[in-house]
Amino acid sequence: MTPEERFTKIENFLLTVAEHQADHDERFRQIGNFLATVAAHQADHDERFRQIEDWTIRHEKGFEEFQDSVNLALDRLAEAHQRTEEAQRITEEKLDALIDTVDRIIRRDGPDA
Numbered sequence: 001m002t003p004e005e006r007f008t009k010i011e012n013f014l015l016t017v018a019e020h021q022a023d024h025d026e027r028f029r030q031i032g033n034f035l036a037t038v039a040a041h042q043a044d045h046d047e048r049f050r051q052i053e054d055w056t057i058r059h060e061k062g063f064e065e066f067q068d069s070v071n072l073a074l075d076r077l078a079e080a081h082q083r084t085e086e087a088q089r090i091t092e093e094k095l096d097a098l099i100d101t102v103d104r105i106i107r108r109d110g111p112d113a
Helices: 003-109
Strands: none
Touching: none
16 A cells, blocks of 8 residues: 555545544534533423422412411311201101190190080
8 A cells, every 4th residue: 555545545434434423413412402402491390390399388378367267167167066966856746745645635635626
């Protein structure tokens, strides 16, 4: 192989290496851009999550107060229901006593009296 052929071969090899290096550089640039985009999205998600956490912390007491008021209302409703059942039981007892009294009067005096 002549020195010129050798030189041409080396030159072609170096051009191929340079093309590969340029291709690799482009791929690394694309990866870098992709990673920058991912980092930006992650930062956005982190900020949104922080906002949700802040909102939850600010409103947690309100939720607890609301739950307490619902529980109190349910307790009062249960108490009212118990009072209603007791009143209904008493009314039924009085109605039964009245029916018994009317029944005794009718039997004592008779239906034709």
